Amino acid sequence: EVCVEPSSPQRLSQYACQRRTTTINHNKIFTDAFEVLIEHAEFNENEGRCLAFMRATSVLKSLSGAVRCLWDLEGLPCLGDQTKAVMEDILECGKSSKVQEILSDDKYQALKLFTSVFGVGRKTAEKWYRKGYRTFEEVLADSSISLNKMQKAGFLYYNDILKGLNRAEADVLSQIIEKTVHTIVPDAIVTLTGGFRRGKEYGHDVDFILTTPEQGKQEGLLGCVINKLRYQGILLYHDHQQSTFDFKKLPSWKFEAMDHYEKCFLVLKLKSDLVEVDTRRDDAAERDWRAVRVDLVAPPISHFAFALLGWTGSRQFERDLRRFARHERKMLLDNHALYDKTKKVCLSAKTEEEIFAHLGLEYIAPWERNA
Ligand code: ATP
Ligand code: MN
Ligand code: MN
Structure with missing residues (x-):
C-alpha cells in the first residue's frame, strides 16, 4: 500500500513550525475542501471548528505524497474524526457532501462574494446579506449604504485586484x-x-x-x-x-x-x-x-528580524510559532519581540535564524513555511 511518509520514521509534529512545507501540495483535493469548511466556520464565528480544519489542512500540505486511503493518516497529528469523515467522503465519492452543501448555500455564496471585495469584512458582508442583497448591483443600488474609501477602491478595481x-x-x-x-x-x-x-x-x-x-x-x-x-x-x-x-x-x-x-x-x-x-x-x-x-x-x-519573520507567513506557520513559543518554551512571540517569561527578559535578534535558535527550533527556510 501507499505510504505517505516512506522514509520518515520521525513522528510529524503538531506544530507547523516544526514541519517543512513547500508550495507543492500533494493533497489539494482535500485541502481545497477544507478551505471551504474553514471559511464557512469563519463566517459562522465557530473558532474551534475553524482552528481544527486549519491545522488539519496544514498537516496535509506538509505531506510528501498524496493520501490514498485512511490508513495513510495513521499516526498523523491534528486529524480528528470530523476531518477524517470528510476525507473518507472524498476518497469514496471524489467529493464531500458537506462541502457541496455549503457551496450551494445561499448565505455562504453571498458572504463569499461580498468579502472578496477589498475592504469588505465578514461583518459588512453579513449586514448586506441581512438586507437581502445577493449581488454587487443590489448593494451598489442602495443609496443608504455608504462605502468607505477602501471599499470604493475595492469595487472600482475589483476584477484587477481579484486577479x-x-x-x-x-x-x-x-x-x-x-x-x-x-x-x-x-x-x-x-x-x-x-x-x-x-x-x-x-x-x-x-x-x-x-x-x-x-x-x-x-x-x-x-x-x-x-x-x-x-x-x-x-x-x-x-x-x-x-x-x-x-x-x-x-x-x-x-x-x-x-x-x-x-x-x-x-x-x-x-x-x-x-x-x-x-x-x-x-x-x-x-x-x-x-x-x-x-x-x-x-x-x-x-526589530527587522521579528517583522520579517512575522510578515513572511504563512498565517498558519505564524500561529503555530506563537503557540509553540507559549506552550513549549514559556515564551511570547509576536511581530516585535520574543519574551522569555521564565527569565523575564526580551531576547533580541538580528536574523530569523537567531529567533529560531532562541526558540530551540530547527531553522525553517521561507520556502518551507507554506504551512
Ligand atoms: P498572498 O499571496 O495571498 O498575499 P500572503 O501569505 O502574502 O499570501 P498576506 O495577507 O499578504 O498573505 O500576509 C502576509 C503576512 O503578513 C501574513 O503572515 C500575515 O500574518 C502578515 N500580515 C498581513 N497583514 C498584516 C497586518 N495588518 N498586521 C500585521 N501582520 C500582517
Ligand atoms: Mn499583504
Ligand atoms: Mn501577500
Whole structure:
C-alpha cells in the first residue's frame, strides 16, 4: 500500500513550525475542501471548528505524497474524526457532501462574494446579506449604504485586484518600489516578504518590509514613498497607518491581527509589457495597466528580524510559532519581540535564524513555511 511518509520514521509534529512545507501540495483535493469548511466556520464565528480544519489542512500540505486511503493518516497529528469523515467522503465519492452543501448555500455564496471585495469584512458582508442583497448591483443600488474609501477602491478595481499577480509581475513591482525608496533614502533596505518570499507563483498582493541601516531613520519614509508614487501617477489608493510603537508595551500579550509598525496598504497601477490586461473588459480597452495590491511595512532596524519573520507567513506557520513559543518554551512571540517569561527578559535578534535558535527550533527556510 501507499505510504505517505516512506522514509520518515520521525513522528510529524503538531506544530507547523516544526514541519517543512513547500508550495507543492500533494493533497489539494482535500485541502481545497477544507478551505471551504474553514471559511464557512469563519463566517459562522465557530473558532474551534475553524482552528481544527486549519491545522488539519496544514498537516496535509506538509505531506510528501498524496493520501490514498485512511490508513495513510495513521499516526498523523491534528486529524480528528470530523476531518477524517470528510476525507473518507472524498476518497469514496471524489467529493464531500458537506462541502457541496455549503457551496450551494445561499448565505455562504453571498458572504463569499461580498468579502472578496477589498475592504469588505465578514461583518459588512453579513449586514448586506441581512438586507437581502445577493449581488454587487443590489448593494451598489442602495443609496443608504455608504462605502468607505477602501471599499470604493475595492469595487472600482475589483476584477484587477481579484486577479492578483504572478511572480514576474511581483518582480517588476519590486523594482519600482526599490527605485522609489532609494531616491528618498539611498541605503534603505527593501525586502520582499509575504507569499512571494515563500516562493509562491501567485499572490493576492506583494508585501515589502522597508527599513534603514540607521536606527530610526525609517520614520517618515512611508509618507515620502506615497508622495513619490503619487507623483509618478501610479498611486490609486493608500491607507497610511502611523506607528503606534511603544517599547514599554512590548510584547503585546495577545494574538493581534495588526502590529504596531508604520505601514501602508496600497493599490498601484502596474504598467509593463509583462502585465496582462484583460482587454475584453470595456473599461480596460484603453489601458496599459492593471491595479495591484501592495503592502509596505516600516519597522526600525532593531526589530527587522521579528517583522520579517512575522510578515513572511504563512498565517498558519505564524500561529503555530506563537503557540509553540507559549506552550513549549514559556515564551511570547509576536511581530516585535520574543519574551522569555521564565527569565523575564526580551531576547533580541538580528536574523530569523537567531529567533529560531532562541526558540530551540530547527531553522525553517521561507520556502518551507507554506504551512
Ligand atoms: P498572498 O499571496 O495571498 O498575499 P500572503 O501569505 O502574502 O499570501 P498576506 O495577507 O499578504 O498573505 O500576509 C502576509 C503576512 O503578513 C501574513 O503572515 C500575515 O500574518 C502578515 N500580515 C498581513 N497583514 C498584516 C497586518 N495588518 N498586521 C500585521 N501582520 C500582517
Ligand atoms: Mn501577500
Ligand atoms: Mn499583504
